[in-house]
Amino acid sequence: MTLLYDDSFDGFLTAVFEAFRLHLPVSRIVSESRYEVSLFDEEPHRIVTDSSSASRVWTGIVQRLDNDRVAMLYGSFLSELTGIEDHLWKYLVRLFREGGAFAANPLAPEVLPLLKAAEAVKREQHRFLGFVRFQKTEEGLLFAEIEPQYDVLLILVGHFRRRYPQKRWAIFDSKRGKGVLCENGEVCEIQIPDFHKGYQGDDFCDLWKQYYNSVTIAERKNLRLMCRELPRKYWAHLPERAERCPVRCPK
Amino acid sequence: MQKTIAEKLTILSAAAKYDVSCSSSGSRRATPQGGMGNGASMGICHSFTEDGRCISLLKILFSNACRYDCAYCVNRRSNDVPRATFEVDEVVELTLGFYERNYIEGLFLSSGVIRDPDSTMELLVRVAWKLRHVHRFGGYIHLKAIPGASPEWLQRAGEVADRLSVNIEVPSETSLKLLAPDKNYASVYTPMNYIAERKLEYGAGKPSRYTPKFVPAGQTTQMIVGASGESDLQILRLASGFYSGQHLKRVYYSGYIPVNEDKRLPVVTTKPPLLREHRLYQADWLMRFYEFRYDEIVDESSPHLDERFDPKLGWALRHPEFFPVDLNTADYSLILRIPGIGVRSARLIVSGRRFSRVGLDELKKMGVALKRAKYFIYHRELPIGLRTLYPEMLTMRLLAETKTPLQQLSLFDTNLERPAVPALS
Numbered sequence A: 001m002t003l004l005y006d007d008s009f010d011g012f013l014t015a016v017f018e019a020f021r022l023h024l025p026v027s028r029i030v031s032e033s034r035y036e037v038s039l040f041d042e043e044p045h046r047i048v049t050d051s052s053s054a055s056r057v058w059t060g061i062v063q064r065l066d067n068d069r070v071a072m073l074y075g076s077f078l079s080e081l082t083g084i085e086d087h088l089w090k091y092l093v094r095l096f097r098e099g100g101a102f103a104a105n106p107l108a109p110e111v112l113p114l115l116k117a118a119e120a121v122k123r124e125q126h127r128f129l130g131f132v133r134f135q136k137t138e139e140g141l142l143f144a145e146i147e148p149q150y151d152v153l154l155i156l157v158g159h160f161r162r163r164y165p166q167k168r169w170a171i172f173d174s175k176r177g178k179g180v181l182c183e184n185g186e187v188c189e190i191q192i193p194d195f196h197k198g199y200q201g202d203d204f205c206d207l208w209k210q211y212y213n214s215v216t217i218a219e220r221k222n223l224r225l226m227c228r229e230l231p232r233k234y235w236a237h238l239p240e241r242a243e244r245c246p247v248r249c250p251k
Numbered sequence B: 001m002q003k004t005i006a007e008k009l010t011i012l013s014a015a016a017k018y019d020v021s022c023s024s025s026g027s028r029r030a031t032p033q034g035g036m037g038n039g040a041s042m043g044i045c046h047s048f049t050e051d052g053r054c055i056s057l058l059k060i061l062f063s064n065a066c067r068y069d070c071a072y073c074v075n076r077r078s079n080d081v082p083r084a085t086f087e088v089d090e091v092v093e094l095t096l097g098f099y100e101r102n103y104i105e106g107l108f109l110s111s112g113v114i115r116d117p118d119s120t121m122e123l124l125v126r127v128a129w130k131l132r133h134v135h136r137f138g139g140y141i142h143l144k145a146i147p148g149a150s151p152e153w154l155q156r157a158g159e160v161a162d163r164l165s166v167n168i169e170v171p172s173e174t175s176l177k178l179l180a181p182d183k184n185y186a187s188v189y190t191p192m193n194y195i196a197e198r199k200l201e202y203g204a205g206k207p208s209r210y211t212p213k214f215v216p217a218g219q220t221t222q223m224i225v226g227a228s229g230e231s232d233l234q235i236l237r238l239a240s241g242f243y244s245g246q247h248l249k250r251v252y253y254s255g256y257i258p259v260n261e262d263k264r265l266p267v268v269t270t271k272p273p274l275l276r277e278h279r280l281y282q283a284d285w286l287m288r289f290y291e292f293r294y295d296e297i298v299d300e301s302s303p304h305l306d307e308r309f310d311p312k313l314g315w316a317l318r319h320p321e322f323f324p325v326d327l328n329t330a331d332y333s334l335i336l337r338i339p340g341i342g343v344r345s346a347r348l349i350v351s352g353r354r355f356s357r358v359g360l361d362e363l364k365k366m367g368v369a370l371k372r373a374k375y376f377i378y379h380r381e382l383p384i385g386l387r388t389l390y391p392e393m394l395t396m397r398l399l400a401e402t403k404t405p406l407q408q409l410s411l412f413d414t415n416l417e418r419p420a421v422p423a424l425s
């Protein structure tokens, strides 16, 4: 049986909850936006997200795993990789059946795929701590637009909240159409970025571009290395590279 | 005529770019009450230049109007280059403006010697002091300790900075005397030792949140490679001494780029020794994270790193008696020495083998590149004939497989101070 949920983590946990409650013979759990109808599939079963069911599953997970592993589970979910829910499902089945001891084996078939997905997400999260670029609007709002490969927005918030406790700032993921706004340390989600006008830049932005150009050492030019560390997919929202988009990365 | 801040920024950032350190790691400073900025102990890269180096800090000189005349330096007195000097407030403003837009982790401020070491050091400290105490700035601050600066100013610098560095630049005293007539080893070692001792004193006792900090991210130095005739052995011995003696957090190696016509130096058309520099970074990495001693990597009989291989592979080829290694029984430290296996994989192997045998399949699933490693690992499928390692055979084979890695120099000035390692028990 295929279970569909509404893309949210709570939705996924609700699906897990229902599957356990009703002893469903789960063959797949898929988010609605990634579900592709195929001729041979049976009719999928739509799950209605219910936060209390979700939190019961969550509590069950947290009781059985330490923080690092809980973070790994959540991180792997954010990867949005095809089939990641099925790996999560297998992991959770084993977790609720026999407890968390197996989770210590990174090479277990339930663990390794999640571990790798979570590592990739963590790597991108770490990159975005550096690659988020705020522009300052006239009202003093710091505004950044990002298009990360994985859904890292929510795991970036804590860092910037600690860093800029006095500022008003917003980060908008234009690929997924959602954002966060932080004011006086309070975070809320925003859907429509009415202040979004693309990168206009200010004086500091010009100084920054100038700085970027003048610190390059021409004798050491190495575009391949640059492209590996700063992949092209991120350039559009980096003022220092946005105008160079025609540059090709060497293979 | 007074220069604009933009003109100064161009001159004084270009003048600072040959200092390769740009790391922002090692500080856990919390955001000050009512202020902005904190330390991210793993370090964060905000951008990468077209030469592939990480930009983490606003790296500038306060002034390039230097009184000294070091042969290898663009800013030396005898060069005819545009000169500029910042005002304290200009540097403060640039740092804060860049920081709140998330362009940088903080400031790396160095300077040419303006009048004398102490008055120069004082200017650097004033910038940092103003950032910390007037603007309540908690971001990363790396100050250069000017060679010859007095303990009083080093002390003040250490109280406001996250990291200090004194660059030794030339890896032997004789060469230093020849190339930098205004400096000597004492002007480098004295501040370095002073900082190391003070840091130990501050760290003694029970440090609490309220203990004042003194260079929490430690100190670093830089050596220029290829400007004078020192061997890799001399360089690595020196580096190893800095790590154990002065507790340096990092030693940077900077392949000499000929900027000056000078008969004491390689001619201006010389290509920077990038491959050699890369091998030195690899060797350094082995000393810091792979439990290698410098004299296992190079010795009197072969004082230079083999440019054809990375030093870890080189060691393995010189020591066939340790291989092949059985992953299921060997010590962690020996697994770490297998070419192609990094800290991440070694940890995965050691935690995984408690549950089940680790063979080639498991390695593949973990994402270990077997190209190298397969020759050094004992596994059941290994034909009897290969159970002893014949370095001569292997060298030929590996040479045929290896491309010159110049295009992928990867350890060069990465922001990392330690390898990324998965959280495992």
Ligand code: SF4
Pocket (backbone or CB within 6 Å): B066, B067, B068, B069, B070, B073, B074, B075, B076, B077, B111, B112, B113, B180
């Ligand atoms: S002291 Fe020497 S190395 Fe430093 S800026 Fe002056 S000339 Fe250059």
